[in-house]
Amino acid sequence: MNRFLLALIFVFSISFTSLNAQNFSTHQVKEGETIESISKRYYVSPVDIYALNPEAKKGLKPNTVLIIPISKANKPEVTIVKELQGFKEHKTRRKETLYSLSKEYNVTEDEIKKHNTFLYANPLKKGDRLQIPVFKIKEIVEENPLTSQYTVLPKEGKWRIAYKFGITVKELELLNPEMGEVLKEGQIINVPNLEADEVNKIDEKYSYYKVLPKEGFYRLKLKLGLEQQQLEALNPGLEETGLKEGMILKIPYSNLASGIMRPDANRINLVDSISDFSTKRIAIMLPFRLHRVDFDSVVDTKKSIKNDPYLDASLDFYSGVLMALDSLKSLGVSLKVDVYDTKHQVAEVSRIIDDNDFESVDAVIGPLTSDTFDKAASKLRAYNTPIVSPIGSNLNLYDNVFQSKPSDDLLKNRIVSFVRADSLSSNIIIISDSKTIDTSNDLKREFNRAKQVFSRKNKEGKDEFFVTKEDIQGALKPGKNIVFLETSNEGFASNVTSVLASLNQKVDPEVQQEPSEIILVTTNINAAFEGDQINNTHLSKLQFHFATTSRDYNEQINNSFVKKYDKLYNITPNKRATKGFDLTMDVVLRLVSSENLYTSLNKAPLTEYVENKFAYKKKLFGGYYNDSVYLVKYDNLAIVEVKQ
Structure with missing residues (x-):
């Protein structure tokens, strides 16, 4: 017990030291006081008080001590006004002075002289009869509001404004509950009422x-x-x-x-930056392979499309391109578009470039496959014509190449950085099968305290792609557990997520033990996590996090592209169609808002559209790669972006 009391005293001593260092004061609640009245007294907001005293949300009790932050807001100016109510007679005694009388009656020496004019010429003497003024004191408070209005500037996001006014992003959102997720230029919001010299500069x-x-x-x-x-x-x-x-x-x-x-x-909205209305020329190169399509009947044509994955992918992507061209036309952009069928042949790509004028082309989008793209990029280097890859991620980055799909390494690094940000307070477990042992070992080097769990093997040493509840349970700890699942096997992914979901339960309240919270992550999101065997309820329960090149558009938002696409094609656009739209919009808007695609990177380092964002970085010796990915998670059976 003595050791417990000693520890308690030590904790309190630290707490009070911390309070003094952080410019806090305390207030003892009186009968009838409210959070609103207390906040006005100390010139802070109720939010500030609740942040330090969460129990106060349940109600205030007399004699409760609250922690009050010293306000950054402008203090109100208080003017003292005295109203003369009458006089009090005073007969001076020995050793009394004007100074002692002024202190006794709380008036100034000049106020005594003013109403006893003989004192201007004569000193105060014993026996003098004085008229001492009696005043009624009034304090006139010129209150400055706790908040003032602020007009959002171009390019300003929440974090910029929070930094300027010395508050957190959450506090800014609390001050502006209707602010929205993304700020708009010219939007009026509430901020702390600070003096101009107290506002931080970016x-x-x-x-x-x-x-x-x-x-x-x-x-x-x-x-x-x-x-x-x-x-x-x-x-x-x-x-x-x-x-x-x-x-x-x-x-x-x-x-x-x-x-x-x-x-x-x-993020830059290039629609607001269009400055060049001269005609731009772009080329689209896709493996339609139209020479293989049977046009004898609609049924035969549909069958050809269904049986040819390259044609299917090309049509999806091109449908998005057409939607983008229509949107650009409505913006007043003038375009000449050349569309080429590469037939999924390197020789055909070479022939197309040799037989046509690509020197005057402002940008090329495509081809889709790595070998045909590499041929096109290498031949177009002679003209310094920029060429943008829609789907490739491990390309030869010639100095004219723009790789729009982020690399697998970038995706892996993004999720590792997310876990590392919380690794000091979490237990980390890495679950893998025999085919992903290298990935497991790489993660073990990143997190040397992590525990590794491998799928079970049979007597012959072959992987059976499953783990038991006991295998995982032995690695869990009370509190937060971040679990990496590295696999491309759908059955194994189903087995592990099912076991983890069953373990992610609150412990029996009768058992004095902290529950084990499990958050599932992976460095490689693939088809194994999207198959029919996977239970999305389990993924939601585990808050499954992963990095991805594109996010799912919010169906709750009235997206004009999705609405128009659905109206035109009677189907919701898939990811290939959306990528065609996003990429074409980005390439053309960069061309009409800058001198060329290369110089646009300085003006628009980050752009974002329906599902994709583009932040191109240049290799020291080579071309450009997209350095921007999304961190998303399963939340209530939906995939949502994780804001950090």
């Missing part, structure tokens, strides 16, 4: 980082390589306030860690 030479839950200076040192003193030097006031979840910190320019934001990486 410096384009720095990056910015949003503090994660339970993140302290030690974890930031591991992630960012910055000592506490360095962070405090870059962020004036941090020493007093301490770290808070959602706080935006200025850090040296970087793009290495998860959660880092760069001022130059905001």
Whole structure:
């Protein structure tokens, strides 16, 4: 018991030291007080008080002590007004002075003289009879509101404004419940009412980082390589306030860690940047293989399409291209479009380029397959004609190549960064089969404390692609467990997700043990996770996280592309059609808003459309690759983007 009390005292001593360091005060609740009245007294918002005193949401009780943050808001100006109510007679005694009388009656010496004019010429003497003014004191408070209105500037996102006004993104959202997910230029929002010199300025030479839950200076040192003193030097006031979840910190320019934001990486809407209305020329190269299609009847034509995967993929992609061309036309963009059937033949690609004028082409989209694309890219280098790959991810990046599909390594690094951001407080488990042991070992090197679980094998040593409940249960710990599942086997994926879902249950309340929360992730999302054997309810229960090149469009949002596509083709667009639309829109809008595709990267470092976003980076010796992916998760049977 003595050791318990000693520990308790130690905890309290730390707590109070922390409070003093963070510029907090305390308030003892009186009968009849409300959070609103207390917030006005201390010039803070009710949200600030609730953030530090969550129990107050259940109601205030007299004598409860609340922690109150010192407000950053402008303090109101208080003017003291005195109204003369009458006089009180006073007969001076020995040793009394004007100073002592002014203190006794709470008036000034000048106010006594004013109503006893003989004192201007004579000193105060014993026996003088004085008229002491009696005043009624009034305080006139010129209240400044806790918040003021702010007009959103071009390119401004939530984190920028939160940083400017020294609050968290969550606090900004609480001040503006109707703000929406994406801010628009000219939008009016509420912000803390600060003096102009207290508003932080965004410096384009720095990056910015949003503090994660339970993140302290030690974890930031591991992630960012910055000592506490360095962070405090870059962020004036941090020493007093301490770290808070959602706080935006200025850090040296970087793009290495998860959660880092760069001022130059905001999404640009190129529709608002169209400046060149001269006719642009683009070429579309796809393996339609029309020479193989039987046009004798509709039935035969449909059969040809169904039996030819290249034609099927080309038609899907091209349907999206046509929708984009229609949208661009409505924007006033003038285009000349050349469409070529590559027949899925390298020789045909070579012939097309030799027989046509590609020197005046502003950009080429396609071909789809790696060998035909490589031939086209190598031949077009002579003209410095930019060529954009719709689906390839491991291409020869010649200096005229734009790889629009992010690489597999980028997807893997994105999910690893997500897990690493929380790895200090989570137990990590890696589950794999015999075909993904190398991936498991790579992850083990990333997270050396992780536990590895492998699929069971039969007596002959062959993989049977299953694990038991006991195999996984032995690796779990109370609290949060992040589980990597690395496989391309649908049966194994079904087995593991089923077992994990059964273990992701709350422990019996009679058992004094913290429940094991399980979050499922993978570095390689593939068909194994989308097959008929997979139970999406299990994936939702496990909050299945993965990185992907494209997100699912929100069906709740009235997307004009989806609506028009459905009306025209009587079907919802698939990912290939959407990629055709997104990629064509991006290429053409870059051409009409900049001198050429190459220079557009400086003006529009990040663009986003229906399901895809494009942030091209240049290889030191070579072409350009898309450096932007989505982190998504299963949530209530839907796949949603994870905002960080």
